[in-house]
Every structure is written in C-alpha cells, then in structure tokens.
Amino acid sequence: xxxxxxxxxxxxxxxxxxxxxxxxxxxxxxxxxxxxxxxxxxxxxxxxxxxxxxxxxxxxxxxxxxxxxxxxxxxxxxxxxxxxxxxxxxxxxxxxxxxxxxxxxxxxxxxxxxxxxxxxxxxxxxxxxxxxxxxxxxxxxxxxxxxxxxxxxxxxxxxxxxxxxxxxxxxxxxxxxxxxxxxxxxxxxxxxxxxxxxxxxxxxxxxxxxxxxxxxxxxxxxxxxxxxxxxxxxxxxxxxxxxxxxxxxxxxxxxxxxxxxxxxxxxxxxxxxxxxxxxxxxxxxxxxxxxxxxxxxxxxxxxxxxxxxxxxxxxxxxxxxxxxxxxxxxxxxxxxxxxxxxxxxxxxxxxxxxxxxxxxxxxxxxxxxxxxxxxxxxxxxxxxxxxxxxxxxxxxxxxxxxxxxxxxxxxxxxxxxxxxxxxxxxxxxxxxxxxxxxxxxxxxxxxxxxxxxxxxxxxxxxxxxxxxxxxxxxxxxxxxxxxxxxxxxxxxxxxxxxxxxxxxxxxxxxxxxxxxxxxxxxxxxxxxxxxxxxxxxxxxxxxxxxxxxxxxxxxxxxxxxxxxxxxxxxxxxxxx
DNA sequence: GCCGTTTTCGGCCCGACTGTTTTCAGTCG
Numbered sequence: 070x071x072x073x074x075x076x077x078x079x080x081x082x083x084x085x086x087x088x089x090x091x092x093x094x095x096x097x098x099x100x101x102x103x104x105x106x107x108x109x110x111x112x113x114x115x116x117x118x119x120x121x122x123x124x125x126x127x128x129x130x131x132x133x134x135x136x137x138x139x140x141x142x143x144x145x146x147x148x149x150x151x152x153x154x155x156x157x158x159x160x161x162x163x164x165x166x167x168x169x170x171x172x173x174x175x176x177x178x179x180x181x182x183x184x185x186x187x188x189x190x191x192x193x194x195x196x197x198x199x200x201x202x203x204x205x206x207x208x209x210x211x212x213x214x215x216x217x218x219x220x221x222x223x224x225x226x227x228x229x230x231x232x233x234x235x236x237x238x239x240x241x242x243x244x245x246x247x248x249x250x251x252x253x254x255x256x257x258x259x260x261x262x263x264x265x266x267x268x269x270x271x272x273x274x275x276x277x278x279x280x281x282x283x284x285x286x287x288x289x290x291x292x293x294x295x296x297x298x299x300x301x302x303x304x305x306x307x308x309x310x311x312x313x314x315x316x317x318x319x320x321x322x323x324x325x326x327x328x329x330x331x332x333x334x335x336x337x338x339x340x341x342x343x344x345x346x347x348x349x350x351x352x353x354x355x356x357x358x359x360x361x362x363x364x365x366x367x368x369x370x371x372x373x374x375x376x377x378x379x380x381x382x383x384x385x386x387x388x389x390x391x392x393x394x395x396x397x398x399x400x401x402x403x404x405x406x407x408x409x410x411x412x413x414x415x416x417x418x419x420x421x422x423x424x425x426x427x428x429x430x431x432x433x434x435x436x437x438x439x440x441x442x443x444x445x446x447x448x449x450x451x452x453x454x455x456x457x458x459x460x461x462x463x464x465x466x467x468x469x470x471x472x473x474x475x476x477x478x479x480x481x482x483x484x485x486x487x488x489x490x491x492x493x494x495x496x497x498x499x500x501x502x503x504x505x506x507x508x509x510x511x512x513x514x515x516x517x518x519x520x521x522x523x524x525x526x527x528x529x530x531x532x533x534x535x536x537x538x539x540x541x542x543x544x545x546x547x548x549x550x551x552x553x554x555x556x557x558x559x560x561x562x563x564x565x566x567x568x569x570x571x572x573x574x575x576x577x578x579x580x581x582x583x584x585x586x587x588x589x590x591x592x593x594x595x596x597x598x599x600x601x602x603x604x605x606x607x608x609x610x611x612x613x614x615x616x617x618x619x620x621x622x623x624x625x626x627x628x629x630x631x632x633x634x635x636x637x638x639x640x641x642x643x644x645x
Numbered sequence: 646g647c648c649g650t651t652t653t654c655g656g657c658c659c660g661a662c663t664g665t666t667t668t669c670a671g672t673c674g
Contacts, residue, residue, distance in 0.1 A: 091646095092646080093657090094646070094647080094656085094657050095646045095647090096646090097646085097647095097657085098646040098647055098657095099646075101646095101647090102646085102647095126647090126648090127646095127647070127648095128647085129646060129647045129648075130646090130647090131646055131647085132646070132647085166672090166673090167663085167671090167672065167673085168671095168672085169671060169672050169673080170671095170672095171670080171671055171672085172671070172672085201665090202664085202665065202666085202670070202671080203664090203665085204664060204665060206663080206664060206665085207663090207664065207665085210663090210664090254674090264674095265674090267674085295661090295662055295663070296662090297661065297662055297663090298661090298662095299660095299661065299662095300661055300662070301662095302662085302673095312673095312674085314661090327659095327674095328674085330674080332658095332674065335658075335659090335674095336658055336659095338658090339658045339659075340657090340658075342658090343658080348658090348659090349658080349659090350658080350659055350660070351659085351660075352660090
C-alpha cells in the first residue's frame, strides 16, 4: 500500500474517531499523521523496513504499528472495525456546514438518522425540535446547509476564488475607515483548491459597523451566514463562502499571519512561541506572565521575534519552513518577473485558436524574449495532431518568423503522444529536427500504476525527449490523475537528465507543488508551461509560478528564467 | 495518540459566533 492510500485511511480514522466523540487530541494525532505520511518524499516502504518511521515527529508507537500493518498487509483491523461501527452516511453528513461530529452522533443515537436524505426528511417533519441542544433555527440552518452541499461542491479552483475575492476585497478597500486590508487564507498561500475566501481589514472601532454592513450587503452576496463585531461570514452568489475579519491596525500583522494559516503552520508557530514563553494569537504576541505586548509593525517583525527570517505565505504549510526559517535556510523564491518565456503552447496547426504570430505578439506584450510552440503530434487525431508533412510546413513558418523577429526567438517543439508501449509517435529523424520535445500521455489512462510508470519512464529515456508534460493527467475537481509513481518518474528524470513541467493550466497544476521540492533536490529542472490554446492562455503561466513558489523553487530551478542561448544549451543537454 | 531542558503523566493553540442556554456547548478556522 502506498503513502497516498495510507494517508487517506489515517484521515478517515481521525474522522471516525471524531464521530465517536473520542479525545480531540487523539483525533488530531491521526489527522496530523495523515498529513505527515502524505507529504513524505522518501519511500514509505523503506521507512517501515528500517523502523525509521518511529523517529518521525508525530508518529509514535501506536501509529507506527498501524502504518506498518497497512504497508505490509494492505489491511488494518483497527480501521476495519471502526468503519463497521458506524454507517458511512455519517461521514458524508460532516460536509453540512454547521453540523459537526457531536450533533451528528446525537442525531444518529436519538433519531437513527444515518444519511443526508434521512436528515432532510426529519427536518421537514420537525423531528429535531425535541432534541436537547437543537431548536428551530438549527433545523432551518441544517436544511440550508444540505441545499448548499447539493448545489456547490464547496471546493473551488484558484482562479475562480481569486476573482471572487478580488471583487469583494476591491470594494472593501475603498470603504471609509479601512486602514490596511488583505486577502488571507489559502488564497494568499496560493493553494490549487480553495475552500473559502478570507479577507482581513484594519479600522478604527467607529467604522467597524459600516464596514461589516458594506461587506454583508455587497452585490455579490447571496446569503448572510453570520454577522458579528469582528467577524462576518457570507455565501457569495458564485457559491463560495467568504469571511471578513475587522481588527485594529495595531493588530493587523498578527491577524494577517493568523488568518493566512495554514492551520498546521499556526499550531507549530504557537507551540514554538509557547516555548519562548510567548502567547501568540490573532491580536498579538504577549510575553511572560504579565503578558507584555510585543509590538510588530508587519509579519517580518513577528518572525524576527523568534529569530526567523520572513516566511512567504506560499510556504506556510508546516512542511519544513519553520525549521528552515530558524536556520536562515529559506529559499529565495521564484518571482513572476524572473520569467523570460515559456514552452508548450498550441496554435491553429493543432487545437489552438491563434496563429504562431499572434502568440508571439502576446508573449512580447508580457515582456518575454522567447516562446516554444508545441502542437500535438500525429496520433492525437482528436486534437488535429500534425503529421510529418505539416510539421515541416510549421518549421518553415517558424524559420521565416525567426528571420524577421528582432530580439525574440521561437523554439520549435512538439507535444508528442506517449503511446501505450512507451514509444513516441514520431521517428527519431523527425524528433531530432525539433528544438525540444514535450512527451505526454493522452490515451489509455486505465493502466495499473506499474504499467503506467514503466510507460512514462520509457518515454523519458528516449534520447529526444526534453520534458514530460502534465505528469499525472489530473483535472482538478473533475478527474483523478492516472495512477503513476511520481517519485519513480522524478528519479528517472534525474538519472536521464530530463525535465518535468509544471503544467500551469489552473485545472491541472501538475506537477503538484508537493513534489517540486523533491524534484529540485534531485536536480531535476522544471519548466513552467501554460499548455495555452489561445493567446490569453499564456497568462496561466503565472499560476505555475504560484505552484513553483509553493514547491520551494528558486530562479535557478526553473527553465523559463534562463535566457535564449542558455535555454538552447539546456535543451541540448537533455539529448546528451 | 504524541511528547518531554516542566520527561513516563498530564498536558496538548486559541478565540469568535450561533443557538441554545441563564453560563455554555458545538462548530469553525
């Protein structure tokens, strides 16, 4: 059993224990372990074999035993018994906002409700009213919550959430009395999937009411969920929840850090603060028993209080950033302005809508100095893939354009299909005529992980392969990626001197940021590619920058930051 | 269930809001 499955089971155990009203710290231990295992870059098998598992912070005797059983046998009796003890519908009911494990358990124990459907029916029959701790309002809110679960997935792609957040934040920033304001939460950390929007504002107390009201009455608001003195919560018409917190300007840096999260990062920071006898919350840092306020003007000064360098929001996932900041070993993260071009773009030749010239114009407007064209290859019939004849026509056009363009270079590339047997669908003769070759899987997704990994590694090994495109083929919120051993592919890329793209399309963001740090450590170079099918799509590259930053990547790790002649050399090197 | 310069037991991050209470539990982040 691999780490993804183990992490999933640990997560589920935590949830089941919650429904059993277990000790919340025990619950947390499981959720925490799930995150640790899911984020491991070394082989889980190896950790189990050597017993090193036990030495990981957060994995004690009990968890190590259970994980070992899972890895070795593929089963865990403890988990299976736990699963049998409760109907599966209870876990689904946790998705209803405002309904947590305690009350779900009461509903189950007292009324025998075990599915969302039964719960809805019971609400309509007013059967919740007689239960202690439940009332009419609760019943109404549960009904609204059920409707919300059905209407919206509760998860949103980064661009949609960002657009919604910027509309609300843009209006709020202009409201009288607002001193400082920021989008916080997972959006500020540039997560690929966003649960809800967090906005933070600082203001004098006399303006707070007006600011809250201007938020809850914003034209994008569908329904007000909560409205208080410091916090309000609404459901936007787009189906995204948005929270606003208003604090004094003195508190702004602490609140910004707190509401940016992640939750795990915050817990780790608070624990660290506590060791220094400092209480840390959204209102400040307080030293010693007298709780003396430690003044910080911004987040930099908060980190500096603990002898740490500034941790960029993207890194705040409790995945080593705190230790690195203490040691002064944080990476200098890639910036958007470091990019000089991109690769993997489609034109009218295959399934894009623009001509090469139109894409070049758009690239120049972004301040870039080169652009790689990588249309589909001949077996991608669904995408109007190019055969050898049309490839040569395209080369001629690119040569002509390169002759005309001053200070700009078009690279000749292709997105060659990786056939089921791992070979590419062009001969070496044709492949050698490209400046670079992106290889991608577009067919026969239903292979075993072993077969798929073998297929991809074989394609990587091809002399003319430069980089692999969208490694897992996932489409966020709509399609799981095909099964592939990412670690093995990264190792192979390192061995053969090949690159792995970050596909920057917001539905893909594949390579996942959780793997970037490992790829970097292995010395694998990463290009950021928009997979653009029109000129506007080139801008998606900037979502890829977010992924790279979350993945600890620096300028030198990313191919797009090199100049034209350096890129040429890097491409040649992949054929060595 | 984990952890330890307060070390094998007794803690475990901390606060806001809601709805149901008449002093608090549940939920959320």
